[in-house]
Amino acid sequence: MNATAQEILSVSNLTRIFGGLTAVRDVTMTVQAGEVVGLIGPNGAGKTTLFNMLGGSLPPSSGSIRFDGTDCTGAPSHVMGQRGVSRTFQITSLFPSLTALDNVRSATYRTTRAGWGASILRSAAYRLEEAELRRKALEILSFCDLDHRADTLADGMSYGEQRRLEIAIALAAEPRLLLLDEPAAGMNPEEGQRLVEMIRRIRARGVTVLLVEHHMRVVASVCDRLVVLDHGVKIAEGPPAQVLNDAEVIRVYLGREPVDA
Numbered sequence: 001m002n003a004t005a006q007e008i009l010s011v012s013n014l015t016r017i018f019g020g021l022t023a024v025r026d027v028t029m030t031v032q033a034g035e036v037v038g039l040i041g042p043n044g045a046g047k048t049t050l051f052n053m054l055g056g057s058l059p060p061s062s063g064s065i066r067f068d069g070t071d072c073t074g075a076p077s078h079v080m081g082q083r084g085v086s087r088t089f090q091i092t093s094l095f096p097s098l099t100a101l102d103n104v105r106s107a108t109y110r111t112t113r114a115g116w117g118a119s120i121l122r123s124a125a126y127r128l129e130e131a132e133l134r135r136k137a138l139e140i141l142s143f144c145d146l147d148h149r150a151d152t153l154a155d156g157m158s159y160g161e162q163r164r165l166e167i168a169i170a171l172a173a174e175p176r177l178l179l180l181d182e183p184a185a186g187m188n189p190e191e192g193q194r195l196v197e198m199i200r201r202i203r204a205r206g207v208t209v210l211l212v213e214h215h216m217r218v219v220a221s222v223c224d225r226l227v228v229l230d231h232g233v234k235i236a237e238g239p240p241a242q243v244l245n246d247a248e249v250i251r252v253y254l255g256r257e258p259v260d261a
């Protein structure tokens with residue numbers, strides 16, 4: 001098997017400087033197609049900054065990002081989205097007064113073919129496509145265990161459901177790489193377990209996943225591999241069992257916060 005052919009994301013010497021602070025320093029890492037990779041590290045380690053660069057919302061100061069063999073360094077988020085990278089955010093980005101179904105449908109529009117003209121005329125092609133988008137949005141809601149909430153307003157849903165809805169919206173863009181920013185934040189253990197099962201199903205669907213997460217139970221049970229940042233520098237990388245027992249990793253976590261949450 002050719003390892004390079006399997007590489008979906010390749011980050012080389014990525015650096016981001018804010019004024020006098022180097023938030024991400026010379027990070028080199030790869031993600032193979034089909035993997036679930038966890039990006040961990042104490043508060044302020046540079047995880048979100050790295051994610052922002054990967055998702056296209058923050059240009060790197062130096063270094064490069066290749067996605068699926070194409071150089072994407074500095075490409076804006078809509079271009080990353082078109083290339084197949086979708087992300088969720090730490091802070092919820094839902095439309096609170098739209099139903100779960102309409103939240104997902106708003107994201108599926110990016111994949112439509114009928115143009116504006118067809119939508120204004122409400123042509124047969126447009127109506128067919130509308131029906132297809134609705135079917136697809138319902139399928140994604142069902143995939144995320146939210147089909148029973150299709151007609152519920154987003155702000156009437158529980159916190160765990162809202163987080164799953166955000167993932168549903170990201171999936172609606174049909175990504176090949178999904179970036180999840182602290183998907184388990186604020187979840188209780190039952191919701192966390194549900195999330196783990198959902199991430200496994202996302203991988204089985206053929207989507208590669210990179211997640212930033214503080215909940216070590218979630219990270220250890222769902223990730224194939226972990227990358228650890230501290231002060232913007234990659235300090236460890238490998239399977240969860242190995243990384244979570246690494247003396248340096250334990251030291252940076254124990255120095256600032258508990259490893260498990």
Ligand SMILES: Nc1ncnc2c1ncn2[C@@H]1O[C@H](COP(=O)(O)OP(=O)(O)OP(=O)(O)O)[C@@H](O)[C@H]1O
Nearest residue numbers: 018021022023041042043044045046047048049050
């Ligand atoms: N826009 C910005 N301007 C200046 N400094 C920033 C900016 N964004 C992040 N930083 C700084 O960069 C460093 C890394 O922050 P970042 O948010 O990437 O860390 P993190 O690992 O995601 O932390 P957390 O786990 O708390 O979310 C921090 O010192 C932070 O204060």
